[in-house]
Amino acid sequence: MAASAEAAVRSELPQVYGGHLNKRCDSTNKSPMQSCEIEFLTIIRPPLHTSPLPPNQSATPMRFITVILLALSIAAPSFATEDTSQTKTGAAMVKAASTLVAALSPAEKAKIVLAYDDPRRTDWHNIPKPERKGLPLRDMSNELKDLTQELLKVSLSASGYEKATRIMSLENNLFEDEKKLKTAPLRDPQRYFLSIFGTPSSKGTWGFSFEGHHLSLNFVVSDGAVVSDTPSFWGANPTIVRTYITGGPEVGVRTLKDEEELGFKLVKSLDEKQKQVAIRADKSPAEYRAGGSPQPPLTPPEGIAASELNKEQSEILWDLIKAYNSHLTDDVAAGNIEEIRQANFGRVHFGWWGATEPGIGHYYRVQGPTFVLEFVNYQDGVEGTKANHIHSVWRSLKGDFAIPIKGGN
Known part of the structure; x- marks a missing residue:
């Protein structure tokens, strides 16, 4: 963010604690490398010096898995399909979003589901804003986090989903760097907000936003086809990691x-x-x-x-x-x-x-x-x-x- 904007944000905020991402594995599998994935939507928030792993797991295998995932994500882009109708992803978005909306409590629905013509639909930014539209991951139940994860997974490529989780995990690095400053409350990998505009359906028009610091995703679906994916913002600080921080990427990992x-x-x-x-x-x-x-x-x-x-x-x-x-x-x-x-x-x-x-x-x-x-x-x-x-x-x-x-x- 611009220095002047960040200074303005800093002057308004109290101090809070930091956090990290939780990496989840299938416990039925003997080898943690066989069935593990980055799970940003079950983020936990112990003190930063606490290990993110269960007591019976060592950090080394999990960190190695992260390196493998990151290596896969930076392969040269390819578009294997000739289908340009954008209806396959649109149908998957409709299904995932409809399932999510059906599971919402009245209080959750009031925060997440807004009218398609709500002026907040076009209110976006990459800076760590104190307030945003929608419901943050921090205030979601585990079930709702899983449903939000599914919506993002069908909306992004595998490498895009991994990149998004990595950008979110860099908030841990920023918290460590700024934990004595007033910006600390905004450096939180759970301060990413979901909003749905309109009613997810294969007929008519609706959209959704998933946004937080250094990540703003905005999609519109009309009659079952994705008709807009902009603005699309992706940022990173640091882009090259020099120091490993619990919950963040490995040293040497380079985003974007x-x-x-x-x-x-x-x-x-x-x-x-x-x-x-x-x-x-x-x-x-x-x-x-x-x-x-x-x-x-x-x-x-x-x-x-x-x-x-x-x-x-x-x-x-x-x-x-x-x-x-x-x-x-x-x-x-x-x-x-x-x-x-x-x-x-x-x-x-x-x-x-x-x-x-x-x-x-x-x-x-x-x-x-x-x-x-x-x-x-x-x-x-x-x-x-x-x-x-x-x-x-x-x-x-x-x-x-x-x-x-x-x-x-």
Whole structure:
């Protein structure tokens, strides 16, 4: 978050304790490596020095499992299906959300289920806000946490679900870094909120939001098909973990690795003439644009057009775009990619601001006729690490939240 915004938040908050993620295994299996998964929705909150594992388990096998899961998550994105209708995921979302709503108590329903036209539907942000719409994981029963987990699992790819849980687990690292500051109450992996707008059904339109610090997921389903998945925000602090904190990722784990490395790969592949067009400034902006705004900025694209790239450079740009869709299910990702192709990939622009080496502030923007994505790594991370705090966002130039932009694409 921007320094001024964070300072404002800090001044308003009391002190609370930290927490960590619980990793759950099938106890009937002799080998914990055979049936284990990260379970962010059964997060527990003992003091940070307490082991997150049951007394009869050692930390080493579980931490090793986490490393395996993380390694799988950073494989190159692929979209195995040619289905671009986005109805397979839409049907799964309808089923999962309907089951969840049916299980709600009146008090839970009053918090989670809101009218589709409720103005809070477009109230989003990546900063650690004191108040958000919906019900947080902390206030959910175990049953409701499981149902929320199922909704997220059918809405995201396996790697996307793992990435989301990892981003949430980094709140433990932030709590440890800020536990003496007033921001401590907001550094909590259970402060992620679920909201459902409208009635989940295969007919009509409804949507849902799952949001907290550094993660904002917003989906709209209409007549059984996913018609919007923006704004989609994914952030990380630290992006590269230097110190292991209970409940957080292993040392060396890097979040949003592909999004950063492919940006560097593309800008470094440009020749001097291309760089004169693509590199917009020597200094990076401190933040992405229009954070929390219901709609993206409608400025002309900047940088070099895809039509001016060679074949290898064009492939890197496609890989970068696909990396931003790798957290989605196959049919939703394929639909987004096909939309970009239909709108003319040659009109997609890539612009770069700031350093072209890690550890110094840098920013890039990719913008086509139908979308804009922004990436910024400018702020220092925990423990004072330089440029180790990523914000990335994907937005629709046709209109976020399935709300058409007046005069837009």
